[in-house]
Amino acid sequence: MRYLVLTGLLIGALLTLPLLVVALIVAGEPLFGISGWQWRDFLFALFGVILLVAGLAVVTMRDIIRCGLAMIVCFAALAGLYVLLGAPLIAATQVLVYIGAISVLVLFAIMLTQTKAAPTRLVFQSQAPAAAVAAVILAFVIGIVVVGTAWGDVSAVVSTATDTLAGVLFTDYLLPFEVVSVLLLVAVIGSVYLAKRDEESGG
Amino acid sequence: MIADSLDGYLILAGILFAIGTFGFLARRNAISMLMSIELMLNAVNLAIVAFGAFVPGLTNDASVIALMVIAVAAAEATVGLAIVIAIFRNRRTPLVDEYHAMNR
Helix, strand or coil, rough: HHHHHHHHEEEHHHHHHHHHHHHHHHHHHHHCCCCCEEEEHHHHHHHHHHHHHHHHHHCCCCCCHHHHHHHHHHHHHHHHHHHHHCCCHCCCHHHHHHHHHHHHHHHHHHHHHHCCCCCCCCCCCHHHHHHHHHHHHHHHHHHHHHHHHCCCCCCCCCCCCCCCCCHHHHHCCHHHHHHHCCCCHHHHHHHHHCCCCCCCCCC | HHHCCHHHHHHHHHHHHHHHHHHHEEEEEHHHHHHHHHHHHHHHHHHHHHHHCCCCHHHHHHHHHHHHHHHHHHHHHHHHHHHHHHHHHHHHHCEEEHHCCCHC
């Protein structure tokens, strides 16, 4: 219970942090007088650490409800990173869709599939050590590739103007937009059909 | 500084993707595996938005692609969780290593 309250406080603080980010970026103040370190660098480090710690908590924690709550924290930190990257519409969509819809869906599924009969003695499969080695190697390979590639002239963050984005979305990308909406409808109908109880088998 | 470098965001996305890979390979609970897939999709999304923010010609296209990824991830989560619930109704367990009907 104590952990749940703490997690709730953390989530509340994280949900208000994007506003703080916007205010600080607009102000553009240097951080505590340290030369070269702006507030956005500090916030990048903060959100990055929260993101990675919450991500590790999602995959390692024993209680699956807490995994779901850690996933919400992870998504909120990602929304902050999107604001730092100058994409406020993506950040808002992240909060609405991931925190508002997908997390709630996952938490409901956890509640529907938890049984007292199935003990949570073993969280990991027997292949977990090999998976850990493979994941660390994957992270290192991605890091080496990222650092070793010359990305060209990438020095400044370009903000996304929401009205331009809307124009592009409804002219150039109109067909993908409609296809995605049909896909969502198909997914909703299909999941209702899959999760429905069969009357004849009484299941 | 670090918040204005593409490398920082890409490395962050790479580490998050690796964490998601580990969770997908190592967890026993099917819902934990779905949550790990969500982490991986979010990592890819972060990389897409980072490229869009730092390459001026890509800004709008990257945002549109990120929105599409979020929508497809929502559809994937819906169907995946419905499948997990349907299997749970038959087998009475959410643990994937106990789904061994093909073994016998």
